[in-house]
Amino acid sequence: MPELAKNNLIPVLRISFPHEDRLGRGKMELLEHIRETGSISAAGRAMDMSYRRAWLLVSDMNRMFKQPVVESQRGGQKGGGAALTPFGEELLACFRRMEATVRTTLASELAWLEDNRSPADGGQR
Numbered sequence: 001m002p003e004l005a006k007n008n009l010i011p012v013l014r015i016s017f018p019h020e021d022r023l024g025r026g027k028m029e030l031l032e033h034i035r036e037t038g039s040i041s042a043a044g045r046a047m048d049m050s051y052r053r054a055w056l057l058v059s060d061m062n063r064m065f066k067q068p069v070v071e072s073q074r075g076g077q078k079g080g081g082a083a084l085t086p087f088g089e090e091l092l093a094c095f096r097r098m099e100a101t102v103r104t105t106l107a108s109e110l111a112w113l114e115d116n117r118s119p120a121d122g123g124q125r
Contacts (some may be wrong), residue, residue, distance in 0.1 A: 009110045013099050019063050023095065027057055031084060031092045034058075034070055038081045058082070065091070 014024035026047075033043030044054030061069040068090035073080045084092065103110075 009114055011102050011106055011110065013102050017064065021060065023061070023064070024053070025099075027061060028092055028095050030054060030057055031061075031069070031088060034082050035084050035089075040070070040072060040082045040084060043082075048113075061088075063090075 004115045012025060014021050014022055030043055030047060033046045034040060037043050037046065040054050040058055041051045044051050047054070059071075064088065067087040068085050069091055070082050071085055072082040
């Protein structure tokens with residue numbers, strides 16, 4: 001197994017589905033914040049985005065798959081909330097495994113890129 005890159009280069013995984021649907025680290029981060037906070041609104045705030053934007057991203061994910069990713073409850077005495085469904089938990093775990101696989105698989109190439117980069121303190125040409 002190749003040694004993990006000892007650098008700051010980070011490959012970014014983004015899955016593009018037909019019809020312009022995409023799944024990437026931003027949506028996965030949103031899911032993590034929803035799991036932590038129990039709220040789409042609070043998750044959006046944690047990412048410096050509006051509730052509407054967060055809700056639209058959740059709606060996109062729920063539409064993309066056969067099963068819902070996030071379930072939400074409207075306000076009431078407890079003010080509503082949101083939670084990842086079991087499928088949402090699986091999706092998040094699967095995506096994180098894919099990211100780890102990409103990092104591990106590309107470790108030697110990332111190290112090569114890092115070794116050949118110009119110094120950060122004035123390497124512009």
